Structure formats: C-alpha cells, structure tokens
Amino acid sequence: MFLIMIKHYLNRVLRDKIMLFVYGLLPLAISGLNYMIFSANTQGDAHMLNGYNVIASSIVMSILILFQIFSSSTIIDYLHADVMGGRRWRLMAAPRSFFHYIFAATIAAVIFSMVSGAVLLVVSYFLFNVYMFNLGVVFIVMLILSFMAQMFGILLFIFFKKKSTTEAIIMVSGFAMQIFAGRLIMGFSLGESVDRFFQHYTPYTLGLNAIFYSGTFAAEPGSETFQILTDIGLVNLDMGRAFINIGILVAISVILTAAVYMVQRRRPL
C-alpha cells in the first residue's frame, strides 16, 4: 500500500511539465552553457587530465549539488496541493494515517531528485567528459542532500504555509551558500574566517567537498594542470575526510528530521 502511495506521488511529479523542465533540463542547460563559455575561452589542454575535463567536472558537480538542495520544491508542491485546500480533508477521510502521505511524498521527492541528478551525471559524462569521482559517494551525497532538502522544505512550510515564500527562501539560501563559498562570483569574500566556514561547512560545500575528496586527478605537482586543480578546489583523494563530511550531513539531516517531528506536534501541518 505504501508503495502505491509513493508511486502516486512520483506519477504526479513526472507529469508536471514545469518540474520536469526545472530538474530534468535546466541543470543540463546550465552545465552546457558553462561548458560552452569555458571552451570558447580556453586554448591548450591544461584542463584535461586522464581524458577528463577538470573544470567541467567541478562545474557539473557543483550544479548537481545545488539542484539537490533546490529539490525541496518538490515536497513543497506536494504539501501545497495536498495539505492546504479541501484535499487535505479528503485525504484525511481515507483510512490512512496523515503521516503516511507526508512520508510517501518525501520518498517520492527524494527519488525524483536523485533520478534527475543521475540524468545530469550520465549526460555530462558523455558530452563534457566529466569525471565521476567515487560514484558511491556521489550517490550517497545526493541521497542525504535531497532528503535534507525535503525536511528543510517541510519545516519551512510548517512555518509559512505558503508556497511562494518557502520557495523564495530555498532559492536564496541555495544561491547564498554557493556565492559565499566563492563558487558563483569570482573573488567574492567576507573575510578569511567567514570564507573558511562557507567553503567547508554549509550543506552545499560539505556535499561538494565530500565528492571532491572521493576521487583523484593526481596531477604532476607544479604543472599548469596542478595549478588549475588547486584553484577550483579539487583536492586529492582523502576518503576519511569524505566520510567526515558525509557524517556531518547525516547529523544535520537527523537534526532537521527531529525538528520537523517536534514542530509538527505543536503546530500541525
């Protein structure tokens, strides 16, 4: 029965043309655009290593992470449709616990977001020669981030009960994490210690760095390629640190889930 409910929610998002565009095509389009701009401005092949495009890899992973974070809009769409209007009462009238609907919707949202991420990975692997780092780590990071995003979305929705407000907050916080990490506007800085925090400890950078730690490009130290790697933050293989980042992400998810549980008791959805 629970599977039927998950399938139902998946079915709905897969028929939503806007969602398909935003999570299916948009990440690809942005990656493609970045790739084209970059290619038009480069000579030589210092950015190529072992057949992979170093810069494209960094860009695509960053977009992958960002869209997992934005994927809260899926759960917000569901909540807006099922909880706000008359449908709330219709669903409650069925012999199912209300919690089941929310849980099924969350799982469907996570699956949708991971599938859209996988599409981005596969396409960019073939088109832009993107390096996949450690695929296991990439998928775990996607899973945790998109689950975290759904919890964050539910939490915001409980407070604001409004789709536009909630989505605006998610957009702003997503881009803010990217900007403050110095990955959207070149040379952006808020002072060393603040920068340090945003370069390492937001969900965005925790996820991105976990992926970066999980693979190796192993360039010749001192070479031009090595310089590029250092500039874009592609560090060398360090599985231990990848797992520490994943651990922190899990901890944040657990805290968010507990917050949803507690807030929802005092102020029901």
Add this chain to the structure above:
Amino acid sequence: MSIASMKKVVKRYGDFTAVDHLDLEIKQGDILGLLGPNGAGKTTSIRALSGLLDIDHGEITIFGKKQTTKNLEIRRRMGIVTQEITVFTDLSAEENLRYFGQLYGLGGNELNQNVSRVLDFIGLKEHAKKKPGKFSGGMQRRLNIGCALVHRPEFIIMDEPTVGIDPQSRNHILESVKQIASEGATVLYTTHYMEEVQAICNQIQIMDSGRIIAGGTLEELVGGMQHEDTIRMTAATASTGLTEEIKAVSGVKDVKVNGNDYVIVSTADSGNLNRVMEIAMRHGGVKSITDEKPTLEDVFLTLTGKKLRDEE
C-alpha cells in the same frame, strides 16, 4: 437502525462557536438533507462526524462505535465528497478512481470492477482516460463524487456536491444520490439549495449559526408552518366587479390587480381557490390559476428571518 448520531456536539474555533450543541441522527437508508446558509456550520459538522476534527464537547457514534480522529476502521466504511473538488488534475479520471479505491484497501479484480462500475455510474466511461483538468465543472463534480464511491461505502457524506454546475449535471447527480440510497447506502447531503432537498431527501434538518433549528420530513416542516395562502390568477377579462366580488370572499386579506393578473392573499388553509375560480368564471373566464404552497425557503425565512442563500 441508527447509522450515525451526534449528541450535543460543540466545536469552537477560538472564541467562535462553529457548531453549538448539535444533535443529529441518521437512520439506515435515509437521505438526510442538512440545509443551511453560508457559514451555518455544515462543513464543520461533517468534519466532526467524519472524525477529522477534535470536538470540544459531545459524542459521535457511527455504526454503533465511538467516532474519534483515530478510528480508521470507521473511515473505511464511509465515503466523503468534499465541498471543494479534490481530484488530481494530472491523473486521468480512471487513475483518480483507482487511487482513491487503493487508499481504501482495494486491489486486483475488485478494484478493476469497482472502478469500471463507478465510471459507468457517473457517466464518464467515454472520458476515463482524460484528465479532469479539461473537464467541465459538472464532469469534475461527478468525478469528485465517484472517488468516494469506489470502495462501496455504507454511509456517504456529500458536502454541497452540486455547487456551480449546469442543470443537466445537477439532475444526473441528484438521480445518482437517489440510486445510491436505493441500493442500501445511507446518505447525508448538505446544500443550500432547498429544491434539492425537496427533490431527494426523506429527512431534513435545518441548520443556522451552528444549531439545528428545525427538522423532520418535508411535510412535517411545511405543514407546521403558519402562513398565508397565495393564489395567482390571470383572468380572461379584468373588471371592478370581479375584484370587488373576490375581496368580499371570507378569509381574503388582500387583492392586487395588475392588468389581468390577480394576486390574492388569504388566511392559512382558507381553501379559496375553488371559490375564486368560480367567481372568475362568471366574470368572463380564467386563463390560468395556481395556489402557491409554502416552500422550505418560506420555512427558513419564518424561522430565522433570513434568506437561505445570498441572491445569485
């Protein structure tokens, strides 16, 4: 046999009492009409009855068991048609019916058969594969009702299921409700259209400001009213002689003449129709004559001093 009862049920929103010591009893096979103006508390009562709201006071019993917000077994045997259209616009009519059937635990052949039965019943067989986003208001309403019928509920609650639709769809829905009841289900039907209640309900409860203010069968409600008889007549030829003679009839309180049209008001149950007709025949004949029976609208107006619904 009592299917559902509400005893002294109170539901407050802050300081505001939406449902105020409400008593309601629904017997097996009834089509009970809950009639009331906007804001009377119909929807709130229904939500309480369906176990979707915590009530502040009172007791609700359904199928002989206590209704609570946790009793999923009672819900399985009930069907709810909400006031708003709550079907999923991205799913086809058939997929909507299937999902609602599944939520109530149906599957396999049983689900297929019931979905097909309901599609027939709501007249949407030809549109089964289409999405309700493209349907007319009436078709959406029918699907909305259909979604509550897939699991063959014993007790069906419909909250204003005919709002904003064409007369043809409305008749279709009213006929469907009668058929559902004739097949053994019990129906609670809320509306602010008194014609609907008059057409299909065998029991009527009138609600205002959270309270039941009158109840019974149509005959009981209308029969219990003190009212005036009104006769409308179009005479073949009007004359002062005719008017004077009608005025002289015992019980006649007022006569208004407009061309050949007469409106004659008498005291209740004076039975003046035949007498007036007789007089008019002697004065050149009658084109048409009717006496107006009081309606539920009049009952409501008398009880509350309010119109049942805002002018549309």
